[in-house]
Amino acid sequence: MLVLILKILIPFLLIFNLLPLLIWVERKGSAYIQDRRGPNRASFFGIRLGGLLHTISDVIKLITKEDIIPAHVNKPFFILAPFLVLFVACVTYAVIPFAHPIEINGGIFTFQAADLNVGILYILAMSSLGVFGVLLAGWSSNNKYSLLGGLRSSAQMFSYEIAMGLALLSVLLLGGSLELSALIDDQTAAVWRWNFIRNPLAFILFLTAVFAEANRLPFDLPEGESELVAGYHVEYSSMKFAMFFMAEYAHMIVGSALITALFFGGWQVPFLSTEFLRTNAESGLFMVLLAHGVLFMIIGFFLLGKFKSGKYGDKRDYEVIVIGLPMTVIGLALGLYTLLHGSFQLGDMGRQVFAAVLQFGVFMAKILFFCWVFIWIRWTLPRFRYDQLMHLGWKVMIPLGLASVAGTAIVMVL
Amino acid sequence: MEHPFLPILLVFVMAALFTGAFLGLSAILGPKKPNPSKLSVYECGLEPVGDARERFSVKFFLIAMLFILFDIEVVFLIPWAVTYKGFIAEGMGLFMLIEMGIFMVILAIGLLYVWRKGALDWR
Amino acid sequence: MSEIFLFYLFGGLSVLMTLLMIFQTNPVASAIYLVGAFFGLAALYVLLSAPFVAVLQVLVYAGAIMVLFTFVIMLLNIRKEELVYDRVTWRKTAVVLTALFFAGFLIWHFLKIPVVPFAPVEEGFGEVHKVGRLMFSKYLIPFELTSVLLLVAIIGALVLGKKE
Numbered sequence: 001m002l003v004l005i006l007k008i009l010i011p012f013l014l015i016f017n018l019l020p021l022l023i024w025v026e027r028k029g030s031a032y033i034q035d036r037r038g039p040n041r042a043s044f045f046g047i048r049l050g051g052l053l054h055t056i057s058d059v060i061k062l063i064t065k066e067d068i069i070p071a072h073v074n075k076p077f078f079i080l081a082p083f084l085v086l087f088v089a090c091v092t093y094a095v096i097p098f099a100h101p102i103e104i105n106g107g108i109f110t111f112q113a114a115d116l117n118v119g120i121l122y123i124l125a126m127s128s129l130g131v132f133g134v135l136l137a138g139w140s141s142n143n144k145y146s147l148l149g150g151l152r153s154s155a156q157m158f159s160y161e162i163a164m165g166l167a168l169l170s171v172l173l174l175g176g177s178l179e180l181s182a183l184i185d186d187q188t189a190a191v192w193r194w195n196f197i198r199n200p201l202a203f204i205l206f207l208t209a210v211f212a213e214a215n216r217l218p219f220d221l222p223e224g225e226s227e228l229v230a231g232y233h234v235e236y237s238s239m240k241f242a243m244f245f246m247a248e249y250a251h252m253i254v255g256s257a258l259i260t261a262l263f264f265g266g267w268q269v270p271f272l273s274t275e276f277l278r279t280n281a282e283s284g285l286f287m288v289l290l291a292h293g294v295l296f297m298i299i300g301f302f303l304l305g306k307f308k309s310g311k312y313g314d315k316r317d318y319e320v321i322v323i324g325l326p327m328t329v330i331g332l333a334l335g336l337y338t339l340l341h342g343s344f345q346l347g348d349m350g351r352q353v354f355a356a357v358l359q360f361g362v363f364m365a366k367i368l369f370f371c372w373v374f375i376w377i378r379w380t381l382p383r384f385r386y387d388q389l390m391h392l393g394w395k396v397m398i399p400l401g402l403a404s405v406a407g408t409a410i411v412m413v414l
Numbered sequence: 415m416e417h418p419f420l421p422i423l424l425v426f427v428m429a430a431l432f433t434g435a436f437l438g439l440s441a442i443l444g445p446k447k448p449n450p451s452k453l454s455v456y457e458c459g460l461e462p463v464g465d466a467r468e469r470f471s472v473k474f475f476l477i478a479m480l481f482i483l484f485d486i487e488v489v490f491l492i493p494w495a496v497t498y499k500g501f502i503a504e505g506m507g508l509f510m511l512i513e514m515g516i517f518m519v520i521l522a523i524g525l526l527y528v529w530r531k532g533a534l535d536w537r
Numbered sequence: 538m539s540e541i542f543l544f545y546l547f548g549g550l551s552v553l554m555t556l557l558m559i560f561q562t563n564p565v566a567s568a569i570y571l572v573g574a575f576f577g578l579a580a581l582y583v584l585l586s587a588p589f590v591a592v593l594q595v596l597v598y599a600g601a602i603m604v605l606f607t608f609v610i611m612l613l614n615i616r617k618e619e620l621v622y623d624r625v626t627w628r629k630t631a632v633v634l635t636a637l638f639f640a641g642f643l644i645w646h647f648l649k650i651p652v653v654p655f656a657p658v659e660e661g662f663g664e665v666h667k668v669g670r671l672m673f674s675k676y677l678i679p680f681e682l683t684s685v686l687l688l689v690a691i692i693g694a695l696v697l698g699k700k701e
Contacts, residue, residue, distance in 0.1 A: 006423055020504075032474070066447065068441045078566065083433050090429035094422060113422035117664050121492070122422075128600025132572065135604065139565065139611050151490040151611075154604065155474050165488035169495045176499030178492075178665050239440030241432070301598040387535075394534045402522060405491070409498065409514065413507035419583045476698035478605045483603045485693050485700060490683065493669030500666070501673070513681070514675060520684040524691040525690050533695055 008113045011093055013305050018371075019249045026375045027051065033379040038391040045116040059242075067238040070141075077140035082236065085133035091251035092126045095119045096249070096257050097181045097324075098363055099267045099356040100274045111267075111356065112181065118166065119179045123258065124161075127213065127251075131157050137244070138232040149231025157213055159393035164209035166401025170202035170408045171262050176183065186268035189273040196263040203263045203403045205397055210255040213395070214248060216374055218381040219389065225311045256370035257363075264366055267359035274355055281351035288358065289338040296331025300324045425486050476533055544584055551577030564610045568603055575599040587663035 028051055031038025039051035116122055131154045138150015174195060175183040187194050194204040212219040233244045260266055297383040303324030499511045501527050514523060554574035577596045580590035599697040672680050
């Protein structure tokens, strides 16, 4: 039971600790794309961490703001809507496997909260409920902008859900299972077996559909601020507004995890199978530790090199030292320890854990990469017009999806 | 051996608690100073005309209806997609392909019909 | 033991939600309660070791059909004052009481049928592979006919939707 609770809590906390980080990346990334500095003012005793503290101050601000419930709204649904939206975003992660299962005392320990044999359908079913939250938010606000935003958003979400389903079918054909772990196993560590190589069309369709489902630019028409102010959450304030915001980012993370699991081999380390990692765990550990030491040292030296006395004339000058020095020291210590220790001795258990940890790290790296793709595209592409959006969804994506399914099936039988 | 859906139940409970906590938190911590203009409809500062209980375009309704039908099509394709690999291994792949070919062609005709009738044009 | 408890929990939930749905005057609230009832039903399917059906229940009924219902309700946007209330008359009361009597009679007779426990389900029961195998061998023709049914439904939806 305790193991089960930990299995549920750890990925959950992981995702919800990634949220503020992702918001920071979004703000900072957009700033650099638009050639400005981005958030950099919030400080804690003069330490600014490059604007990272802004996210924390935002959270505090949002929690302590007045929670306005306008007089004209339909109160129970007005409160239910953000609850539903965030709830749906909170439960979808449950079936995502984070690493290859390991064996402990004859029992098998999986790195996923729930090992369902309907895996991927569970995610689809839950995210289809998200439409309700959006629709309710738009309707209960009793505001014309909200209503239009809610309608647009829900129409868009289910137009792209079909395309998403069709893209998914192509993957299910190749993998022959609904379980995400089985789909990942089927892709193996060989990169050319990953589904984005085996079926690039399905990958592009799925990526587009995930963007549309998450209501992110270029598909953020529901909140096209030039026409609808902020769409379905115009009337929301304080934490209820933040809940819509959090749900969007949680969807982004789960969507990235899904893209990774379905098309990029999930936790598979490129070219290194689980067996290979387990048999070579000792040298692998040596190399990984050494690489981390070197990486830390490089970043530390880079930061230390940026120190210039009197650059700003206040505490900001020393910021690079405060971060750079510990990193250099840690990197040096790690590197020296690894080199002096020489070869590591690992038991059977240790080998399995090493492989799992490495796979987990690789999986997270892939997820973060796709999160960055989300942000990158948002600040690069302009917004669609609504008729273009519907045209793309129904007249391009669905026929292409059908073609992808039929093509995959024909190639498989040949 | 615990039920495979037990974790899902726990996840649901946890998510409900977490989300409920957020709802409660802002209600407790935030100040409460309502005034009439704060509680009025947001319409970019103009005096609101009527409320939002208007009837809207039938287009949305049509799209929702078509969505259900195509969604059911996808749902019917799922068992096929999952068992397809197994059937190929048994040498029944071609049979399954033709079976699903018929199903998909009939639905493609449906899509084509909707398309030609202009229901997918958004004006 | 816990299974019995969960059965009553989710069964009770669906019954409660359905009752709430019926006794609501606000149609949107009714729709939301119906979604709750579908959730309870899905949980019951899970307890009956049919996870695939359970997920489809949520995906299709709660996620797609109920969205359409909500859409239609919002499309019509019936105001409270436009709603027509039925008056309770003696005749209606009599009809309801008779219906209740026969329902009770039926239930009482069903309860008298001795309970035969099912044989435990085999490995992989209710999984998508099993469902797929049955669908494409034994129930092939109904499956193909479904596509025709869906085609008719598409045409019907279009005819109704484009009328105005």
